[in-house]
Structures are given as structure tokens and as C-alpha cells.
Amino acid sequence: MKATVLKFAVAAGLMAGVATGAMAQQKSVTIGVSIPAATHGWTGGVVYHAQETAKQLEKGYPGLKVVVKTSPDGASQANALDDLTSQKVDALVVLPFNSDELTNPMREIKKRGTFVTIVDRGLKDPAIQDIYVAGNNPEFGRVAAKYFVDNLKQGNVVVLRGIPTVVDEERVTNFEKALEGSGIKVLDKQYANWNRDDAFKVMQDYLAKHPKIDAVWASDDDMALGVMEAIRQAKREDIKFVLGGAGMKDMVKKVMDGDKMVPANVSYPPSMISTALGVTAAHFYTNAPMRGTYTLNAELITKDNAKNFYFPNSPF
Amino acid sequence: MDSVLRAENISKSFGPIEVLSGISLDLRPGEVHAVIGENGAGKSTLMRILSGHIPPTKGSLHLNGQPITFSGPVDAESHGIVLVHQEILLASDLTVAQNLFLGREIRRFGFVDDKAMREKTRAILTELGTHIDPDRQVSRLSIADRQLVQIARALLVPHKVVAFDEPTAVLTPIEAESLFEIIRKLRSQGVAVLYISHRLNEVKAVADRVTVLRDGRHITTQGIEGLEPLEMARLMVGRDMSKLYPEKPATASDQTLLTVRDMAVPGFVENVSFALRRGEILGFGGLIGAGRTELFEGIVGLRPSHGTIALDGKDVHFRDAREAMAAGIVYLSEDRKGKGLLLQQNLRINLSLAALDKFTKGSFIDGGAEEIALDRAIKDFDIRTRRRDLLAGQLSGGNQQKLLLAKMMLLEPRIVIIDEPTRGVDIGTKEQIYRFIASLAAEGRAVVVISSEMQELIGLCHRVVVMRNGRVAGEVAQADLSEDSIVYLATGVHEERAAEIAAGHA
Amino acid sequence: MTETVLRTGAEKRRFNVDMRALSPFIALIVLVIAGALINPDFLTASNLLNVVTRSAFIAIIAVGATFVIAGGGLDLSVGSMAALTAGVMILTLNNMGTGDMGTLALGMLVAIGLSAACGLANGLIVTFGRIEPFIVTLGTMGIFRSLVIWLAAGGTITMRNFELRELYRPVYFGSVFGVPYPIIAFMVVAAVGALILYRTSFGRHVVALGSNEDVARYSGVPIWRVRTLTYIIQGVCVGIAVLVYVPRLGSATPTTGLLWELQAITAVVIGGTALKGGIGRIWGTVVGAVILELVANIMVLSNFVSEFLVGAVQGAIIIIAMLVQRSVHRGR
Structure with a gap:
């Protein structure tokens, strides 16, 4: 995925060079990027990809400056946006903590003529965003559910939820909806905060509570790792597999190697920030139309296609 | 003459202990009525009952002949009875005017009217004969000026009875004299003044009638005519004064143990020198704030200080109390509750805290040895406690002082410095503590007693060093020990001026 | 295990049992009974062992926190310190090559050394800088946390050596005579x-310092040394907790140890230690840590609490547990 984005970005850069030629000499564009700080594997991936892509694009597009700001929570993100706009940016690429909270501030920024790109969590008023690069959370839940239906046919499943957010809610609701009418029953669902330690504890408790569990939807790779450690400790043979999500490299590797407990994964690439940056930069340097919504597929990763999703150099 | 406020058969008990029993007292308009008695005689309790701070257990109060009960000090104030507290109860970060009107601010359209309050403050202060700036912050006033502000605050409400609780404790004689002027002025306005003190010369100077309390009982009420301070003292103590203090041990020697030269504690003490000899009790007198406590805290390493300290002829410098203790010097703080004992901990933990090394076997504390030490301390120091697992904070002031003494004596010190040994201690315990201090000297230790009680210094010490404004004002030898000689050094009032003042109100 | 705690808890050779010291144990028993009523699976040996084992990190850290708090201090940095220590330990294990005991021992030494050094830093800044411990440790909390994120480059620090991982794993999952390590x-x-707290001069000095710093100073207690040492003890406890934590999942992430400081402080307070200092109850603290973990376990095992309300019910249970304690010793 990341490779694709970079290829795209570089290609766009070349195109810019060819298309605009001497024009690029005077052109000066600043893109501000506001993303969550690296407090979780996935957001760590986002930070990594944002920084890498920023470097690539600055090399490819002469006169382009990309300023990346990370924030540990929603309130500090609002402040970071103020700081960025005061630096007179031409475009803002934002992955919001909470899209509802940010809708009004972003509207103000938009009014001043800034080009707005939103990533992953769309604003309440879609008119504000020039570009929206979306991960597909409902699809994420549906793809996972479909895997259970296809491979388990029937049985008991336990679910580990993330942090109570729209993202988590969309995933879990659509997961359950997609299971309706199948032979698969959700025994239990609890929040484990996308955290390995919490997932370990919740899974230990599931194992004490439910004598027969057929499979686990951990919904996130960090949580899947905690879950697997708890299963290993309990030496329970009834659990056939654990399905994580987001495509952490260690987990993709397991899929690639044919690990029985980890037969598949669902992609939700942190490199979507690269896509957003590439498209935003291209908007300024090419004449091709870029405005619109880009929905990235939540793809099922299996042994057959895993190598396309494996990036050993990424921190995630 | 009709009385304005009359107390009839007032008794007050705290738990099983009766601190006042059957006191009757009447206050007439236009008189200064002094109540005298030793510490613990019940003066303050009586004052607090009269001013509505606490209700009596038995008996009744009458205002202008009508029985009355006060629901609290505010209620009493609304009936014209105000109390000037002994301690300074002002918010030191606020201005004089803000303090005067604290809790009763003048409002205009819902906002405080600073201008009106400032003017009223200026007026009342002028009336008191002072020119303190109403906008000055209280923390920048002298102690005497703060006292005046406190009086002004009390007089702000319409008053028929004004009670002063030990008002001169922190004042120099000249400042005291202007206070007496204020009191006489109040008297001439027909106000009844209740004046509590144990400074008998002052009482003689200002009072019209005197009521003597002893151990919570009413001893006598007499006119001031023909009642001399000596007779007042006899009435107060109720026995031969010499019995309160033990024989001064004859162990005072010429052998110098500790020499202090040019000692300075920045901000408090300058250029102090003295010598301490084996077997003697050396007193340190002076007014509150003269720097006595700070001097000794500096010597034992509890405050930054510089100067030369020689112990047994060898120069020493203590960086903290631990080092001073190791050298055999202990300091017992005047602030027993804040700096002497852990009020939230039990007796055992308090007792062994300073000398914990003596109770460790290997790495561990020997709890059995601690218990044995506590048994001995309770016996040797006569610590009276219902249960041995009580917390130190549950002991009475006297027993706390005994526990503190026991704690420090575990260190087997050669030099014992005791700051205000009998503050807040009842008379019976006082006697025990005096005897104990004498026995320390008799054992060949050197003892320093810092005290604001002149009688204590005179009755207990071989010599008294008097400090004034952070310096040594002089030394009084045993033969010359008298209240006058100490007061003279402590206040720095020239003899002529003192005579003038004395003549003014004799 | 409850019996063991009870027996040792009463070690103070006193016949009149101190109800205040006993009340966390009573709260624990009430919770166990409640758990058993809610779900019969609760009382299985494996579930109880899991819960108590899980509480080990917080319990160990909270023992250190008992010293700091009893001495009148506070350490908010323990969670980040644990994450940093775990991260550095794993990096050491990854980069020191071989999968033998020697490497493991080195890693452990590094962990304890680093956490003790972090504690020393906290202690020195608090004592010599004369800054409120709340502010100091809030600062170091941020510093330690950022260092982990930086070391992990925003990702995860994972044990790479499989042999080492297997060698180390039993430290969390193994047991002797059925009691997990x-x-x-x-x-x-x-x-x-x-x-240390009850039987040594140092422990007595800690309590004196927490009761009243002035009294301690006037009694010749070396307050600076005592205070610094409490923070070092806290650091060493964090190190020990990390030694037990790392073999469980073999990794450290930027979220490792998040909010552990609050859990540790809560455990200390539930255990009966006064937050203002002067009273320290080690065994109460341990019970407090178990209670915290037990409440979470009961929540998952129960069927009637919506996952949305788990936090509220947990909070309520902790408050009720404290109220039960209060009423127990008020009743006496």
C-alpha cells in the first residue's frame, strides 16, 4: 500500500516537473499536517508515514514545504490547528481525533481560503472538505464478519472493542449486522482500548467465563497479540483462530507464514495519510482534478496476498 | 452602680475537667475591671464565655439586668460586647482598611465601597491616636501597630463592653502606655473595660477593680486602692511563691562548656556572644521577636547562621540538628505541636524518634526495647495517659511537654536548650518541670532556658542574658535578678523615661 | 492467599486488632462474596490466580508508592517509568545477542538500574530543587513517556529473540506448587x-517525615536522604514490576503503563495509607491492588452490565468499598 502511494507521489512529482517546468521555480506552497501523536501502534504508523512522505514530496516538488504537527489529544489538536494556520499554510491535511469537535474550527479555516484535506474521520459538514481520504470502517467490520461466516460457518465468537469512538462503533455495529442470520453468535463484547495489556486481561476473563469459544474478533492487531498470549497461557484448544485488524507488520508476517491461529487480517493502512498528502500536493502542482472523496478499501489479507501488505521497515 | 454585664455562678467543664467553677463577676459602665490569675487559672475561658465564644456549662449571664444567652461571638458583638484577642488575628496580605471591615464590608450598589471604608478607618485610627495608613498591608506593620488595628477592628462596632486579653504581651512599655491611654479614653466614654493580664504592675496602673482567679475559682474582687502587686501575686498563686521553684542547684561552675562568639542569623540575630558553663541554668529573656529562638535554632543547625561556636574549646559547626545531637546538644522547640512531637503518632514512636539508633539491633528496630523505654519515661517523667497507645496529640499540654523532655533526654545530652518550657502548661506540671530542669543542672549538664515569663527566669536561672532586637542587651547576674532589671534590658527604655511612664500612671 | 496476608498483616504483636488496618481485607472479602454470587466461574482457582497474578505489577509499584506517599510525597511518573524501563530492557535484550541466561540477567540488571536512576532523579529534584513532587513527577512523567515513544519510533518495542522469549516467558506464566511467580x-x-517500613529506622523516619517534616527535622532525622531514598525505592519497585511485566507480552508500546500511576495511588489509598502522609500500610496496599483488579474481573464476568457502563460501575464499587471501610472503623 505504502509503496503504491509513494509511487503515486513520485509520479505526481515527475509530472509536476514536466508539466510546469520553470513555473515551479517561483512556486512556493506550504502544507500543514495535523495528526494524532504516536501513542498507539496505528497512530505511530500514521506519524511515520506522514514524515516519510513529507520528505519525499518536498524532494519531488520544488518550493513545497510540509509542516507536520502531532497532538496527544483533541484539545491540543485544536490548538495545533491555530498554530498551523497562523503560519499561513496553503493547505491543511488533518486526521482529526474527533471530527465533530473539529467541524466548526475547520469551517473557519476553510473560509480564509485554505485548502482542506480530511483523513479517516470525515467532518460533519462534508462541504468543508476539499478532499476526503477515508478508511472504510463499516467495511472493516463487514469484511471481518464475512470471514467468520465463510470460515467458521457457525459457532461462538467473543469480541474485543477499542476505545469508545465513532470508528469503533461503526466497525462493531456493522460486524454484528453482517453476522445476522448466520450461525455465528457473539458471546460477549468488552472495551479493551486498543491496548495489548487490557486485551490480555479481558481475554483472560472471557476464558474464565465462557467454557467454549470458537474464535475471537480482536478487531485490532495490538489487541490480538494480547489475546493470543492469554489463550496460550490457558492452553485452550477450542479457539480456532483470532482475527485482528489494521495490518501490523508482525501480524501480516504471521499470515504470510501460515500461522494457524492467525489465518487472515483486515487492512486499515496508516499510510492513508500518505495518500492524502500526495493528492493534496498534486492539487497544487498539477492541473489534474483532485477534489473528491477517496475511500480506501478494507481488504481481507490472506496467505495469498499478504506480501502486498508487508512493509518490514514500517514501525507498525 | 448598675452593672452592664453580669456573670452569675458561671461554671465551665471540658469533658470531666472543670476549668471554671462558680464564678460571679459584674462589669460597670466606666470602669476598668482587671481579671488576674496564673496561666490555667481560667481567665481566658471566662473571657470567652463573656464574649459569647463558648457557652457556660452552668450559671447565667445578664445584660443590663436581663438574662441573656449568646449564640456566638457575632451575637455578643451585636449586643455591644467585643473582644480584642491576644493573638493577632488579621489577614496579613490584606490592607488595614480591608482587615477592619473583613466580613462586614461597606457595599455600594453591590460592590465594596473602598473609599468609604478607607475614610472610616482613618477616622477610627485617628481617634486611637495613631496615623497608620489605611492602605498599608498588615504584613508590613509592626507588632504594636497590628495590635492597634485589631483594637480598631473591635471598636468599629457599637460597644458597651470591651475585653482585652493580655494586650501588652507583645508591646514595649511606651507602646503599652499609649494602649492605656486608649483604655482610659474608653472608660471616660462610659464603656466597661475588661482587662486580662498577669502583669501586675500594669494592672495597678490601669485598673479600677481587680478580680483574682485561681485554679478556676473566684478568690476575691477588690478595689485597686491599697492593693499592691505583691499582694496580688500572693492572691494569684495562693501560696508562698518560693515553693514553685526548686532550690537553684549549687553546681554552677566556672568550667565553660560552650562558647558562642559573633553569632548571626540573617534577618533575626546579629553579633551575639555568650558562654555556657557546666551545671548552670542560663536564662534567655527578652520580648517576643527579640531573636532568642532564632539564635538557638541557628546554633544547633536548624537555621542558616554564621559565627564561632566552641564546644569544650574546639570549634564546631552543625549543619543540622542531627549533628548537634551527636555532639550532645538538644533543642526543645517552643512550638511543641508544630516542631516537637508527631501529634498523629503514638507515644512510643514519638519517644524513640530522635534516639532511634539506640533502639536498633542490626538493621531492625527493637520494639521490646522501645516499650521498656516508654515504661520508664512514663514513670520517670510522670506522663499521665489513660492508655499507652494514645496519640501524642491526645495528651494535655503538660504531658506533651513531659513526653518531649523524655524524648530528648534519651539522647543523654550534655547541653539542653529548652524554649518556653512551661507555655500552655498547668501550674502543677510547671512545678514538676522546674524541678526536672534543676535536676539536669545538678547532674552537671548545662541548661539554657528561653522564657518570656520573667518570674520563671528569676526563679529558675543562675544568670539571665537579655536580648533586644536580635542583639544581646545585657546580662543579669543571680544577685541582681529582678523583673525590673530584665524589663529594662529587654525594652531599652531609659531609666528616666521609665520613671516618667511610671509617674504617669502611679 | 487471603489467609497469608491476614496473618502477616497482624505482625505488629498487638492484641487489640487495629480495625483501620483490617478494613481493606474486609472490603476484599465482601467483593469476593459478591463476585461468587454474580458468576460461579469467579471462584475457580484459575480465575482467582489470573486476577491476583495480573494485579502483581500494580501491587509491586504500589508498595513503592506506599513509601513515597507515607513520606509525604507523590510520584506520578511510575507508569511512564515502567514503560521506559520495559522499552530499554527489551532493546538491551535484542541487541545483546544470545539467548542465554547471561543476557537475561544483564537485561534485568539494566532494568533495575535504570528505574532506580529514574527514582533517584525524581528524589533529587524534589529535595534539592525544593519543588512540589506533584510538579516534578508530572514533568518526569512526560519525559519518560516521550523517551519510550522516541525509542519505539511511535511503534512497538518487541523482543526479537525467540529463544530468549521462551526462556523468560515462565517468569510471568510459570509457577511453583501452583503459585505463579x-x-x-x-x-x-x-x-x-x-x-523496611515497620522495622527499620529508615521506615520510622519515613513515617515521621510524612507526619510532620518540621518535627522530623527538629528530631535530627536526615530528611533529604530519607526523602530521596523513598523515590529510589519507588524506582526499584517499578523495575521489579517491569521484570514481571516484560515476559507476559514481550513488548513495550507507547501505551504501556498508561494510568498505572493512578491505579497505584488508588491501591495505596484503598489500603488505608493517608494521602497526606504519616501512615503507611504495605499489606493494605497489596490488598488494594488486588481489589482494583478484582473489580475489573467481576465486571467482565457479570452479564448484566452494559460494556458502556463498566467504568461507572467500577468507580462506584471503589467508592462503596471505601465507604464500607470507613463505616467499619467508625462503628468501633
């Missing part, structure tokens, strides 16, 4: 902690 570890830490 983490439980043994925290019982030992608590026993040593109790010995």
Missing part, C-alpha cells in the same frame, strides 16, 4: 517492604 514476587516485595 508474579504472586510470589509481589508477596516477597511486600514482605520486604513491610520489614
Whole structure:
């Protein structure tokens, strides 16, 4: 995925060079990027990809400056946006903590003529965003559910939820909806905060509570790792597999190697920030139309296609 | 003459202990009525009952002949009875005017009217004969000026009875004299003044009638005519004064143990020198704030200080109390509750805290040895406690002082410095503590007693060093020990001026 | 295990049992009964062992926090310190090559050394800088946390050496005579902690310092040394907790140890230690840590609490547990 984005970005850069030629000499564009700080594997991936892509694009597009700001929570993100706009940016690429909270501030920024790109969590008023690069959370839940239906046919499943957010809610609701009418029953669902330690504890408790569990939807790779450690400790043979999500490299590797407990994964690439940056930069340097919504597929990763999703150099 | 406020058969008990029993007292308009008695005689309790701070257990109060009960000090104030507290109860970060009107601010359209309050403050202060700036912050006033502000605050409400609780404790004689002027002025306005003190010369100077309390009982009420301070003292103590203090041990020697030269504690003490000899009790007198406590805290390493300290002829410098203790010097703080004992901990933990090394076997504390030490301390120091697992904070002031003494004596010190040994201690315990201090000297230790009680210094010490404004004002030898000689050094009032003042109100 | 705690808790050779010291145990028993009523699976040996084992990290850290808090201090940095220590330990294990005991021992040494150094830093800044411990440790909390994120480059620090991982794994998952190692570890830490706090001069000095710093100073207690040492003890406890934590998942992430400081402080307070200092109850602290973990376990095992309300019910249970304690010793 990341490779694709970079290829795209570089290609766009070349195109810019060819298309605009001497024009690029005077052109000066600043893109501000506001993303969550690296407090979780996935957001760590986002930070990594944002920084890498920023470097690539600055090399490819002469006169382009990309300023990346990370924030540990929603309130500090609002402040970071103020700081960025005061630096007179031409475009803002934002992955919001909470899209509802940010809708009004972003509207103000938009009014001043800034080009707005939103990533992953769309604003309440879609008119504000020039570009929206979306991960597909409902699809994420549906793809996972479909895997259970296809491979388990029937049985008991336990679910580990993330942090109570729209993202988590969309995933879990659509997961359950997609299971309706199948032979698969959700025994239990609890929040484990996308955290390995919490997932370990919740899974230990599931194992004490439910004598027969057929499979686990951990919904996130960090949580899947905690879950697997708890299963290993309990030496329970009834659990056939654990399905994580987001495509952490260690987990993709397991899929690639044919690990029985980890037969598949669902992609939700942190490199979507690269896509957003590439498209935003291209908007300024090419004449091709870029405005619109880009929905990235939540793809099922299996042994057959895993190598396309494996990036050993990424921190995630 | 009709009385304005009359107390009839007032008794007050705290738990099983009766601190006042059957006191009757009447206050007439236009008189200064002094109540005298030793510490613990019940003066303050009586004052607090009269001013509505606490209700009596038995008996009744009458205002202008009508029985009355006060629901609290505010209620009493609304009936014209105000109390000037002994301690300074002002918010030191606020201005004089803000303090005067604290809790009763003048409002205009819902906002405080600073201008009106400032003017009223200026007026009342002028009336008191002072020119303190109403906008000055209280923390920048002298102690005497703060006292005046406190009086002004009390007089702000319409008053028929004004009670002063030990008002001169922190004042120099000249400042005291202007206070007496204020009191006489109040008297001439027909106000009844209740004046509590144990400074008998002052009482003689200002009072019209005197009521003597002893151990919570009413001893006598007499006119001031023909009642001399000596007779007042006899009435107060109720026995031969010499019995309160033990024989001064004859162990005072010429052998110098500790020499202090040019000692300075920045901000408090300058250029102090003295010598301490084996077997003697050396007193340190002076007014509150003269720097006595700070001097000794500096010597034992509890405050930054510089100067030369020689112990047994060898120069020493203590960086903290631990080092001073190791050298055999202990300091017992005047602030027993804040700096002497852990009020939230039990007796055992308090007792062994300073000398914990003596109770460790290997790495561990020997709890059995601690218990044995506590048994001995309770016996040797006569610590009276219902249960041995009580917390130190549950002991009475006297027993706390005994526990503190026991704690420090575990260190087997050669030099014992005791700051205000009998503050807040009842008379019976006082006697025990005096005897104990004498026995320390008799054992060949050197003892320093810092005290604001002149009688204590005179009755207990071989010599008294008097400090004034952070310096040594002089030394009084045993033969010359008298209240006058100490007061003279402590206040720095020239003899002529003192005579003038004395003549003014004799 | 409850019996063991009870017996040792009463070590103070006193016949009149101190109800205040006993009340956390009563709260624990009430919770266990409640758990058993809610779900019969609760009382299985494996579930109870899991819960107690899980509470080991917080219990060990909270033993250290008991010293700091009893001495009148506070340490908010323990969670980040644990994450940093775990991260550095794993990096050491990854980069020191071979999968033998020697490497493991080195890693452990590094962990304890680093956490003790972090504690020393906290202690020195608090004592010599004369800054409120709340502010100091809030600062170091941020510093330690950022260092982990930086070391992990925003990702995860994972044990790479499989042999080492298998060699180390039993430290969390193994057991002697059915008692998991983490439980043994925290019982030992608590026993040593109790010995130091109740039976040594240093422990007595800690309590004196927490009761009233002035009295301690006027009594010749070396307050600077005592205070610094409490923070070092806290650091060492964090190190020991990390030794037990790392073998569980073999990784450290930027979220490792998040909010552990609050859990540790809560455990200390539930255990009966006064937040303002002067009273320290090691065994109460341990019970407090178990209670915290037990409440979470009961929540998952129960069928009637919506996952949305788990936090509220947990909070309510902790408050009720404290109220039960209060009424127990008020009733006396």
C-alpha cells in the first residue's frame, strides 16, 4: 500500500516537473499536517508515514514545504490547528481525533481560503472538505464478519472493542449486522482500548467465563497479540483462530507464514495519510482534478496476498 | 452602680475537667475591671464565655439586668460586647482598611465601597491616636501597630463592653502606655473595660477593680486602692511563691562548656556572644521577636547562621540538628505541636524518634526495647495517659511537654536548650518541670532556658542574658535578678523615661 | 492467599486488632462474596490466580508508592517509568545477542538500574530543587513517556529473540506448587517492604517525615536522604514490576503503563495509607491492588452490565468499598 502511494507521489512529482517546468521555480506552497501523536501502534504508523512522505514530496516538488504537527489529544489538536494556520499554510491535511469537535474550527479555516484535506474521520459538514481520504470502517467490520461466516460457518465468537469512538462503533455495529442470520453468535463484547495489556486481561476473563469459544474478533492487531498470549497461557484448544485488524507488520508476517491461529487480517493502512498528502500536493502542482472523496478499501489479507501488505521497515 | 454585664455562678467543664467553677463577676459602665490569675487559672475561658465564644456549662449571664444567652461571638458583638484577642488575628496580605471591615464590608450598589471604608478607618485610627495608613498591608506593620488595628477592628462596632486579653504581651512599655491611654479614653466614654493580664504592675496602673482567679475559682474582687502587686501575686498563686521553684542547684561552675562568639542569623540575630558553663541554668529573656529562638535554632543547625561556636574549646559547626545531637546538644522547640512531637503518632514512636539508633539491633528496630523505654519515661517523667497507645496529640499540654523532655533526654545530652518550657502548661506540671530542669543542672549538664515569663527566669536561672532586637542587651547576674532589671534590658527604655511612664500612671 | 496476608498483616504483636488496618481485607472479602454470587466461574482457582497474578505489577509499584506517599510525597511518573524501563530492557535484550541466561540477567540488571536512576532523579529534584513532587513527577512523567515513544519510533518495542522469549516467558506464566511467580514476587516485595517500613529506622523516619517534616527535622532525622531514598525505592519497585511485566507480552508500546500511576495511588489509598502522609500500610496496599483488579474481573464476568457502563460501575464499587471501610472503623 505504502509503496503504491509513494509511487503515486513520485509520479505526481515527475509530472509536476514536466508539466510546469520553470513555473515551479517561483512556486512556493506550504502544507500543514495535523495528526494524532504516536501513542498507539496505528497512530505511530500514521506519524511515520506522514514524515516519510513529507520528505519525499518536498524532494519531488520544488518550493513545497510540509509542516507536520502531532497532538496527544483533541484539545491540543485544536490548538495545533491555530498554530498551523497562523503560519499561513496553503493547505491543511488533518486526521482529526474527533471530527465533530473539529467541524466548526475547520469551517473557519476553510473560509480564509485554505485548502482542506480530511483523513479517516470525515467532518460533519462534508462541504468543508476539499478532499476526503477515508478508511472504510463499516467495511472493516463487514469484511471481518464475512470471514467468520465463510470460515467458521457457525459457532461462538467473543469480541474485543477499542476505545469508545465513532470508528469503533461503526466497525462493531456493522460486524454484528453482517453476522445476522448466520450461525455465528457473539458471546460477549468488552472495551479493551486498543491496548495489548487490557486485551490480555479481558481475554483472560472471557476464558474464565465462557467454557467454549470458537474464535475471537480482536478487531485490532495490538489487541490480538494480547489475546493470543492469554489463550496460550490457558492452553485452550477450542479457539480456532483470532482475527485482528489494521495490518501490523508482525501480524501480516504471521499470515504470510501460515500461522494457524492467525489465518487472515483486515487492512486499515496508516499510510492513508500518505495518500492524502500526495493528492493534496498534486492539487497544487498539477492541473489534474483532485477534489473528491477517496475511500480506501478494507481488504481481507490472506496467505495469498499478504506480501502486498508487508512493509518490514514500517514501525507498525 | 448598675452593672452592664453580669456573670452569675458561671461554671465551665471540658469533658470531666472543670476549668471554671462558680464564678460571679459584674462589669460597670466606666470602669476598668482587671481579671488576674496564673496561666490555667481560667481567665481566658471566662473571657470567652463573656464574649459569647463558648457557652457556660452552668450559671447565667445578664445584660443590663436581663438574662441573656449568646449564640456566638457575632451575637455578643451585636449586643455591644467585643473582644480584642491576644493573638493577632488579621489577614496579613490584606490592607488595614480591608482587615477592619473583613466580613462586614461597606457595599455600594453591590460592590465594596473602598473609599468609604478607607475614610472610616482613618477616622477610627485617628481617634486611637495613631496615623497608620489605611492602605498599608498588615504584613508590613509592626507588632504594636497590628495590635492597634485589631483594637480598631473591635471598636468599629457599637460597644458597651470591651475585653482585652493580655494586650501588652507583645508591646514595649511606651507602646503599652499609649494602649492605656486608649483604655482610659474608653472608660471616660462610659464603656466597661475588661482587662486580662498577669502583669501586675500594669494592672495597678490601669485598673479600677481587680478580680483574682485561681485554679478556676473566684478568690476575691477588690478595689485597686491599697492593693499592691505583691499582694496580688500572693492572691494569684495562693501560696508562698518560693515553693514553685526548686532550690537553684549549687553546681554552677566556672568550667565553660560552650562558647558562642559573633553569632548571626540573617534577618533575626546579629553579633551575639555568650558562654555556657557546666551545671548552670542560663536564662534567655527578652520580648517576643527579640531573636532568642532564632539564635538557638541557628546554633544547633536548624537555621542558616554564621559565627564561632566552641564546644569544650574546639570549634564546631552543625549543619543540622542531627549533628548537634551527636555532639550532645538538644533543642526543645517552643512550638511543641508544630516542631516537637508527631501529634498523629503514638507515644512510643514519638519517644524513640530522635534516639532511634539506640533502639536498633542490626538493621531492625527493637520494639521490646522501645516499650521498656516508654515504661520508664512514663514513670520517670510522670506522663499521665489513660492508655499507652494514645496519640501524642491526645495528651494535655503538660504531658506533651513531659513526653518531649523524655524524648530528648534519651539522647543523654550534655547541653539542653529548652524554649518556653512551661507555655500552655498547668501550674502543677510547671512545678514538676522546674524541678526536672534543676535536676539536669545538678547532674552537671548545662541548661539554657528561653522564657518570656520573667518570674520563671528569676526563679529558675543562675544568670539571665537579655536580648533586644536580635542583639544581646545585657546580662543579669543571680544577685541582681529582678523583673525590673530584665524589663529594662529587654525594652531599652531609659531609666528616666521609665520613671516618667511610671509617674504617669502611679 | 487471603489467609497469608491476614496473618502477616497482624505482625505488629498487638492484641487489640487495629480495625483501620483490617478494613481493606474486609472490603476484599465482601467483593469476593459478591463476585461468587454474580458468576460461579469467579471462584475457580484459575480465575482467582489470573486476577491476583495480573494485579502483581500494580501491587509491586504500589508498595513503592506506599513509601513515597507515607513520606509525604507523590510520584506520578511510575507508569511512564515502567514503560521506559520495559522499552530499554527489551532493546538491551535484542541487541545483546544470545539467548542465554547471561543476557537475561544483564537485561534485568539494566532494568533495575535504570528505574532506580529514574527514582533517584525524581528524589533529587524534589529535595534539592525544593519543588512540589506533584510538579516534578508530572514533568518526569512526560519525559519518560516521550523517551519510550522516541525509542519505539511511535511503534512497538518487541523482543526479537525467540529463544530468549521462551526462556523468560515462565517468569510471568510459570509457577511453583501452583503459585505463579508474579504472586510470589509481589508477596516477597511486600514482605520486604513491610520489614523496611515497620522495622527499620529508615521506615520510622519515613513515617515521621510524612507526619510532620518540621518535627522530623527538629528530631535530627536526615530528611533529604530519607526523602530521596523513598523515590529510589519507588524506582526499584517499578523495575521489579517491569521484570514481571516484560515476559507476559514481550513488548513495550507507547501505551504501556498508561494510568498505572493512578491505579497505584488508588491501591495505596484503598489500603488505608493517608494521602497526606504519616501512615503507611504495605499489606493494605497489596490488598488494594488486588481489589482494583478484582473489580475489573467481576465486571467482565457479570452479564448484566452494559460494556458502556463498566467504568461507572467500577468507580462506584471503589467508592462503596471505601465507604464500607470507613463505616467499619467508625462503628468501633
